[in-house]
Amino acid sequence: MFSSVLIANRGEIAVRVIRTARKLGLRTIAVYSEPDVAALHVRSADEAYCIGAAEVAQSYLRGDRILEVARSAAAECIHPGYGFLSESATFAEACEQAGIAFVGPTPHAIRSMGLKDAAKQLMQSAGVPVVPGYHGELQQEDFLKQKAYELGYPLIIKAIAGGGGKGMRRVSRHQDFVEALGSCRREAKSAFGDDRVLLERFVANPRHIEVQVFGDMHGQALHLFERDCSMQRRHQKVIEEAPAPGMPESMRVRMGKAAVAAAKAVGYVGAGTVEFIADTSQGLNEDSFFFMEMNTRLQVEHPVTEAVTGVDLVEWQFRVAAGETLPLSQTDLGAPRGHAIEARLYAEDPENGFLPQTGQVVSLSWPSNEPGLRIDTGIEAGSEISPYYDPMIAKLIAWGETREEARKRLVESLHATTVLGLRTNLGFLAKLLGSAPFVSGQFDTGLIDSGLAGLVPQLSESAIQAVAAGLWMHHLGNVNARRAKRLSNEPDSPWSQMNGWALGGCRRDRIHLLINGKPASIDVLWENQGSAMLVGPEQTRLSGVIIEGNRLLTSVDGIPEVAVIHDDDDMIFAQWRGLHLEIRAQDLLDRDLDAAEGSSTIKAPMSGKLMKIFVAVGDEVERGDRLALLEAMKMEHALLSAGRARVKSVSGSEGDQVAEGQVVIILEALPPT
Structure with a gap:
């Protein structure tokens, strides 16, 4: 060793x-x-x-x-x-x-499996089924467009050096092919330094099932069963589990043998993952899967395999790299024990297209002493999520004797997790794990994208404003009490309280806040000597506001609510029902002068690099037109026009680094045609 x-x-x-x-x-x-x-x-x-x-x-x-x-x-x-x-x-x-x-594996194995086109050709010769498509060397745009037409739509464009969902585009119409190809190539070039692609037939109702394989320097190879990674958004994995729900044992055996054959075809050494796509239109069966690619490394989702096998895969990596034989045989491994599910917790905003978030994690807490729960993270309170790297905060892995036990444990653990300082997908993950298709195990890779609206936590604007108003009034009360104590030593004076008190007048306030960056002017009518608030035009009733440590205890229209909070000097962060709220005072003197003149500003939604600017001053654009491409965390994000307009100004040039909120383009609205 x-x-x-x-x-x-x-x-x-x-x-x-x-x-x-x-x-x-x-x-x-x-x-x-x-x-x-x-x-x-x-x-x-x-x-x-x-x-x-x-x-x-x-x-x-x-x-x-x-x-x-x-x-x-x-x-x-x-x-x-x-x-x-x-x-x-x-x-x-x-x-x-x-x-x-x-x-890790040998350079030969990495090269053989690292490029998707060569890997598919190798798998075909080894007798492993592959998805029909074009895997050749010719890369001219017109040639690929013709091949796409011959293959038929819908299809997938994939970077041959790709992985992690990057450099991949689904195309449904022939007229969209060229634009999708260009976008795919730019992203692949940025992420992998190689813009070559292959084309594959799009498999209807697909499940993404992969097999963990291991080989040693003595010619031995085995598999450690499968993982289901079908819970994806834009081809990026969100939830992974082992074993795959509903997989027949005959399919498990055949897929495992195919994966080991793939590993042996390149004399594989170390940990690897053979990824398959399964056509579920006729249900899972041993004849319905195709080889996609082999990842010649440890996978992000390896903990679920460790949970159902009891094997430390990283330890095996070290032992095999040191020349030792595999610690166990295929027979020794037996069958998967129990069930494990992993959720990837990201700094991203589900309510705003899952845009990656940057900033400081001001507060972070995990469930304590939860049996069967594992948390892998490189983040702690005070850590910065920067635009340069993947915005993953942690992986939460739950094990149970049954799939349902593991699922419930993971949902409870997500509810007990707190991340404050920037928006995350915590609430989204909990809703996804509780959705009927996931609970039943009847899903495919299109579940998230097709049912996204129902998976993002939804709370009424009035309820959000009520909680925000209650928190802000408590915050101002603390500020006033500290000020009164400092100036007059009378912190309990009615003049220091934030409960609408007035000399003989109606207890009424108007507060101006920014809630997650959106302005809100909120009317508050106080009741019962300031013990309750009626908020906004819908008169949402907030009562019994109590702060205990870092928790807000209150009642919204008679329903008890609990929010976890962090009170900064000029901002409050709150996590409530899966939502992350950032609450601060609105500066009423801060006005967008261009917007006031009928123009609109296009700002960078996150820190990143301007990869491409599609417009120039004087150009006319329509709703949905692409104005610029921003790259952040190795992914492309398009900045779009919200309506018919003329480009008034363009700030910056291609290749410039821009900060979140920085103005990129100013548009002047034009009347509809």
Whole structure:
């Protein structure tokens, strides 16, 4: 076994690798970019070294710099985690040449499976079924467009070097092909440095089922059963589970054998995942699955496999990389034990197109002493979510004797989790896990996108304003009490209370707030000597407002409510019924002068890089026209026109870094034609 390891990664996977390395007695060496200097993985390791600036191309993708650190720190091996350099054959070769073990497959296996087109050709020759499509080398736009027409619509364009849902577009109409191809290529070039693509027939009612495989240097290979990763949004996994719901044993056996055949076809060593797509139009059966790709690394969702097998996959990675044989045989593994479900908790805004969020996590708490629950995270209170990296906060993994037990445990754990400071998908995850299709196990990869409206937590505007008003009045009461104590030593004076008190007058207030960035002018009528509030035109009744520590206890129209809060000097953060509220005073002097003149400002919804600007001053645009493309966290986000308008000004140039809220384009409204 090795005595030391450098973890060439960051975040939760770096922390997770460090945990197993410590168990095995390895000295742990972390690397970090400049913004990650105070990150959890840095403080968790025995040693840590800065490798460059925030951009991944200047830090976590700098294989030469990482190897330089590994040599100077006397690291015997390098664990790449997932993402970044984990599937770089060039980096694996460089490790070999430096005499440092790469905890992963051989460069040959990475190359063979790393490019989707070559991998599919290899699988066909190995007798593994593949999805019909075009996997060739010719990449001219006109040629691909013709191939798409021959293949038929709908189809999927995939980056051959892609993964994680990036560089993938579904196309339903021939006239949309060129635009989708261009978008796919730009995203692939940015994320993987390779803009080549393949085309695949779109499988109706698909399930995404993958098999965990493992091989050693002695020619042995086995599988550790399957995971169902069908809960996806825009081809990115949201929920994963093992075993796959409703899978017949005959299909499990055949899929496992196909996965092992795929691994043996390239002499695979280490942990890998063979991904299949299953056509469920006739139900799951042993003849309904096709090979999609092989990921030559550890997967994000590996904990669910660990939960149903009792195997530490990272420990196996270290042992196999050190030349040991696989610790167990296929027979030893038996069958999956119980059921495990994983939810990916992200800093993103489900109410606003799941835009990634950036900022500080001001408060963070997890369920305590919950049996059967595992939390993998690289984030803690005070951590910054930056625009440079994936916005994942944590993975919550629940195990149970049955699928329903695991599902309920995970839902309860999500309800007991608090993240304050920026919006997350907590409420969305809980609703998804409670949706009828998921509970029944009758779903496919289109469930989220087709039923999105019903999965995003919905609360009435009046109820939100009532809670916001109650919190803000309590906040101002605290501020006034502190001021009164400082100035007059009479904090209990009625002049210091925020309950609408007035000399002989009606107890009435109007407060002007920004709730999640949206302005709200709220009328408040006080009742019962200020013990209750009637809020807004609907007279929503808020009563019994009590603050206990970091919790708001109140009643909204007679229904008891609890919100978790964090009261800053000038802002309140609250988590309530799956929603994250940011409440602050509205500056009534802050006005958008362009908007007042009939113009509209197009602002960056998040920090990122302007990849493309499609318009110039004087251009006329229609509703839905693309104005610019913003890249953040390796994904493209289009800025669209809300109506017919003329471009009044364009700020910045392609390639510029812009901050959240920065004005990019100003439009002047035009009358409808």
